[in-house]
Amino acid sequence: MFVLSEREFRRARLTLTLVLFNVICFFSFNQNFNFNYFQLLVQINYKIVENNEYWRLMTAMFVHHDVIHLFSNMFGLLIFGTFIESNYKKLNYFILYICSGLFGNVFSLILLPPYTWSLGASGAIFGLIGASFMRLVGDREKILMVFGMIYLLLFLIPSFSPGINVFAHIFGLIFGIIYGYFFEKKRKRILKEIDVY
Numbered sequence: 001m002f003v004l005s006e007r008e009f010r011r012a013r014l015t016l017t018l019v020l021f022n023v024i025c026f027f028s029f030n031q032n033f034n035f036n037y038f039q040l041l042v043q044i045n046y047k048i049v050e051n052n053e054y055w056r057l058m059t060a061m062f063v064h065h066d067v068i069h070l071f072s073n074m075f076g077l078l079i080f081g082t083f084i085e086s087n088y089k090k091l092n093y094f095i096l097y098i099c100s101g102l103f104g105n106v107f108s109l110i111l112l113p114p115y116t117w118s119l120g121a122s123g124a125i126f127g128l129i130g131a132s133f134m135r136l137v138g139d140r141e142k143i144l145m146v147f148g149m150i151y152l153l154l155f156l157i158p159s160f161s162p163g164i165n166v167f168a169h170i171f172g173l174i175f176g177i178i179y180g181y182f183f184e185k186k187r188k189r190i191l192k193e194i195d196v197y
Contacts, residue, residue: 004079004082004083004086008082008083008085008086009078009082011085011086012078012081012082012085012086013085014081014085014090014093014094015077015078015081015082015085016078018077018081018097019074019077019078019081021062022062022064022070022073022074022077022121023070023074025062025063025064026063026064026067026070029041029063030064031065038063040059041056041059041060041062041063041119042056042059042060042063042117042118042119043056043057043060043105043108043109043116043117043118043119044056044115044116044117045108045109045112045113045114045115045116045118046114046115048109049109049114057102057105057106057109058098058101058102058105060105060118060119060120061098061101061102061105061120061121061123061124062121063119063120064119064120064121065119065120069120073120073121073122073125074121076122076125076128076129077121077124077125077128080125080128080129080132081093081097081125081128083128083132083135084096084128084131084132084135087135088131088183092183095179096127096128096131096175096176096179096180097124097127097128098124099127099175099179100123100124100125100126100127100128100130100172100173100175100176100179101121101123101124101127101168101172102123103123103127103171103172103174103175104122104123104124104126104127104165104167104168104169104170104171104172104175105118105123105168106171107167107168107170107171108123108165108167108168108171111167112165112167116165118165118168120165120168122165122168122169122172123165123168123169123171123172124172125172126168126169126170126172126173126176127172127173127175127176127179128176129173129176130172130173130174130175130176130177130178130179130180131176131177131179131180131183132176132180133176133177133180134176134177134180134181134183134184135180135184137184138184138187138188156169156170156173
């Protein structure tokens with residue numbers, strides 16, 4: 001069940017580290033303070049394709065436009081990251097986070113125009129949301145699955161607003177659901193083997 005305790009928040013060290021790292025990056029590379037660094041780190045599609053600046057697919061995940069953008073993403077990371085960290089091994093969680101963000105950014109590169117700028121951790125966070133949903137599905141509690149679907153829609157609908165990279169959100173979410181599906185499958189197989197013995 002999706003209930004987080006104070007103890008789980010205190011033990012969510014990887015989540016807190018990711019939040020802290022994002023905050024440090026924001027104040028270090030914010031466009032108002034260091035515009036040159038900001039330009040170097042955000043995802044600018046034509047620069048990736050024409051200049052082979054592939055690092056942007058990774059660094060864009062740790063750069064945010066303004067305080068509201070940062071706060072909304074860090075709030076989601078704190079909630080869903082803590083939930084995933086309490087259910088996954090830290091390495092699996094880290095792989096999920098990074099790969100969800102990359103998956104969303106790669107599809108943004110493919111599907112958005114060349115001069116599009118993209119930035120923010122939301123693709124990675126949508127991966128955590130997708131994996132969290134699969135964890136609820138794994139519990140087979142119907143009421144939680146319904147709430148989970150509503151939660152997904154509540155987070156996804158604003159993604160279609162102007163100026164928001166909907167592809168990063170959708171494909172980050174898809175990666176998280178796929179990753180969560182295979183994680184749940186493995187978890188059930190292990191539990192079944194334990195029951196046999």
